[in-house]
Amino acid sequence: MADMLLDIRNLRIEATVYPPGEPAHDIIIVEDVSLTLEKGKVLGLIGESGAGKSTIGLSAMGYGRGGVRIAGGEVWLNGRDIMKGGMRGFRKLRGKEVTYVAQSAAAAFNPAKKLMEQITEAALAHGMASQKQAEARAVDLFTHLGLPDPNNFGSRYPHQVSGGQLQRAMTVMALVPEPDLIVFDEPTTALDVTTQIDVLAAIKRAIRDTGVAALYITHDLAVVAQVADEIMVLRGGRKVERNTAENIINNPQEEYTRALVSVRSIEHEEKKPTADPVLVARDISAAYGNAIQVLKDVSIEVHPGQTLAVVGESGSGKSTLARVITGLLPPFEGTVTFAGRTFSRALAKRSKEDLRELQMIYQMADTAMNPRQTVETIIGRPLDFYFGLKGRKKRERVMELLEEIEMGAEFLDRYPAELSGGQKQRVCIARALAAKPKLIICDEVTSALDPLVADGILKLLLRLQKAEDVAYLFITHDLATVKAIADSIAVMYQGSLVRYGPKTEVLTPPFDDYTDLLLSSVPEMKIGWLEEVLEHRTMESAGN
C-alpha cells in the first residue's frame, strides 16, 4: 500500500435544493462510493450527466460546487484524511498536491490576465518555485505539448489563442506545480474531433512523461479508453462496476456498462436520391455584415422522406446554411427552391405556407421553449396558427402528437422545467411535426444529450420519418450520428462543401484530405486506437 495516493472510502455527497413551490430539502448526489488510486495511474470515471462523476473528482480537492457538500465518508490523500484539515487544509493541497483541468478552458481562464501569469500562479502561491523557475517549466511544457511559439505563448491573453490550444495550456497550468494528482473534468468534450485527438494525445503524453496520477472524468467511453488504466462506471451517484479499461470495453459485466459500450444500435437502410428533391439550394454564398464570408458557393439537395446530414467542425458554416435556408440570413448569392417554388431570400416575404412546410428543431430544447407555457400550449400553438384548430379538436391532435413522440396525456399540463432533457427535445419534435412540414431542419439536436438518450431521439426521428414521409436536414458535428441515420452526406469545411453525395459514396475511400482527417479522428471503442491513428498519421506525413 506504499504507492497508494488517493483512497476514498464510502463517500456520500449531498446538496440542498430549493425547488419552486416546495420546501428546501437535501438530496443525495453520491452514495457509498469507494475508490483507490495508486501513484502514476489513471482512473477513468464514466457516466451520464447526474452520475456524480465530477462531484467525486472534485471531492479529491475537498471542493463542492454550488451548495454541494461532502456529508460522509473519508478522503485519504498521501496518507492523511483531508476532510480533517478544514478550509486551510484544502487550500494547502489545492494547486499543489492536486490540480484541476476544466471542461471549458475558454471559460476557466481569466479573460483579464495573461496566460503565463495564470499558469505560474499556483506554484508561486504555494512557494514551490520562483517566478523564473515556474516560467521555465511552463515554457518546457508548452514545447512538450506542441503549443506554437513556446517562448512567447504565455504573453498572450486567453482570447488570443484557439480552443484546443487553451485546453493544452490548461493542462500545462495543472502540471507546473508538479502535483501528485490531476483531475481532468471532460477536458476534450467541448472540442471538435480533429482538435480533440491532438489534445488527447498531448494529455496522454504529459501523464506518461511526468508520472502524475489522474482522475479522468468523461461521458465518452471511447475517449477514456485511450488514456485510462482502469475505468469506474457510475450511475445516479453509485458505482456500477470498476475494472481495467480492457475489460470494461471488451468484457463488460453489468448490463448498464454493456449498454454504454454498444450504444448506436440503430438500423437504417440508405435510400437512393429521387428525381424530385424537396429542397434545392443553389450556389449559396452568405456573409455576416459586409466583411466575413461564411458560405462559399454551397449547393445541396434534400429528397422527400430522406435525411441529408451536414457535417463539419465549429465555424464550418453548417448552421449558417440552415439560417440561409430558413430565411433568417438572406444570402448575397444563390437561390433556395422548395417543393418546386422559389423561396424569397428574406423571411419576412415568405408566405405562411412556406413557413409551415419548413420547420426547425434546435440544439438547446431548453431555450427553444417558453418556460411559462405548458406542453399543451407549446404543441398546440402551430395547430392554431397554421390550421386554425381550437378547443377539443386541438387538444385531440396534441394528444395524438404526444402519442407519436412516445409521451402520454399526463404531460399535457407540465411545464418545460418539469421535463427531462430527452423529453424536452421530444416536445420540440412534436411541435415541429404539428405543422405537417415537408422538411425539418435539425440543428445539433442530440449534442446536448447523454448517449443513451440521444440514441432514443434518433430512433424516434427515423420512425417518424417513415410514418410521416418527412425529410430532414440534419446538422451535426458527430460522425457516429451521421453514419447511423443519413441517406446523403455533405461535408463542410471553412464555408465550402468539400464532399457531397449518397452516404456510401461519401464514406468510401479514396477520401479527400479533410474528410480523411475527420473520419479518422472519431474515437473508436477500442484500446490503443489513439496510438494507431497517430502512428498512421506520422507514417503518412513521412511518406509525403
Place this chain on the structure above:
Amino acid sequence: MGQVLKLLVQRIALGLLLLLLVSLLVFVGTEILPGDVAQSILGQAATPTSLANLREELGLNEPAPLRYLSWLGGVLTGDLGTALSNGQDITTQIGLRLGNTLFLAFWAAVVAVPLAILLGLLAVRYRNRWPDKLISGLTLASISLPEFFTGYVLIFFFAVKLRWFPSVATVYDSMSLLEKLNAIALPIAVLVMVVLAHMMRMTRAAILNVMQSAYIETAELKGLSPFKVIFRHAFPNAVAPIVNVVMLNLAYLVVGVVVVEVIFVYPGMGQYLVDHVSKRDVPVVQACGLIFAAVYIGLNLVADIVSIVTNPRLRHPK
C-alpha cells in the same frame, strides 16, 4: 491598438456633439421660462420706456437663433457673459465658485471611492455573514437619511459639543491645505455618507456577478486565499460597471451638492446657481447649466474610456 483609438475618438466626438445639443437645450429652456428678464430686473419701477430701453440694451429684441449663436461664440472663447443682477463678469465669478466646488468634490471622492470599493470587497469576502450585513445596513441607513439631517446631526456633535470642526465651512485662498481640510471636514463627511452606499453596493453586485464564473473556480482550485481570489481574479473583470457608478456619483458630488453647501454656508456652485435662479438671472443660469452638463458628460466619457481600455479583447486583438 487601432481599434481602441478609433473607439476613443468616436466616444469623444459623441461627447462633444452631446454637449452642443445640451447647450441648445439650456438656451431654449431658459428662453421659454415664463416672465420677462427686463421686467424682473426693473420690478415695480418699470415703465414701458425703460423696459424697451433695457430690452434693447440686453439685445433681447434680436431673434433667438442669433442670440444663441452669439452666446455660443462667447462660451467657446471663454466669455460666459455678464450677470444681469449685479453686472459682474460671470467667468471670473464662476471660476472661484467652481474651484471651491471641485475642491470639496475632490476630497469627498478621495475618501469615498476607495472606502466604497474596500467595503464592497469586504462584503463579497464575507457575503451573507455578519460583516456583509453590517456594511449593507450602515451604508443603506446613511443614504436613507436626508443630507440636511445628517449635516445638522454632525454639526451638533462635532462642532457644537466636541468642537473638533467648525460648523461653517468658510475657505479662502490664504488658508493652508490643512486648515482648508479642517474647515470642510464635516461637509466631506456628509457627502461621503450620501455616495458611499450606491458605489459600495454596485461594487458588491458587480463582483458577485463575476464570482459565478468558471475562472473563479479555477482560482479557488489553485488554493488561493479568498481575498486573493476576489481581488486578483474577480475585481479586474468587474471594473467597468464599478467605474460607471463611481463616475455617476462623482458627477453628483459636483452638481448635486446644493443642500450641503447651504447647510455649511460653503461658497460653491450650487449656492451660486440657486441664488441666481431666484433672481431670474438668465445668463448665470445658462452658464451654470452648461458647466454642470459638461461635468456630467465628461465624467461619463471617462467611464466609457476606462471600460474600453480595461477590456483585454479590445486592447489586444487577435
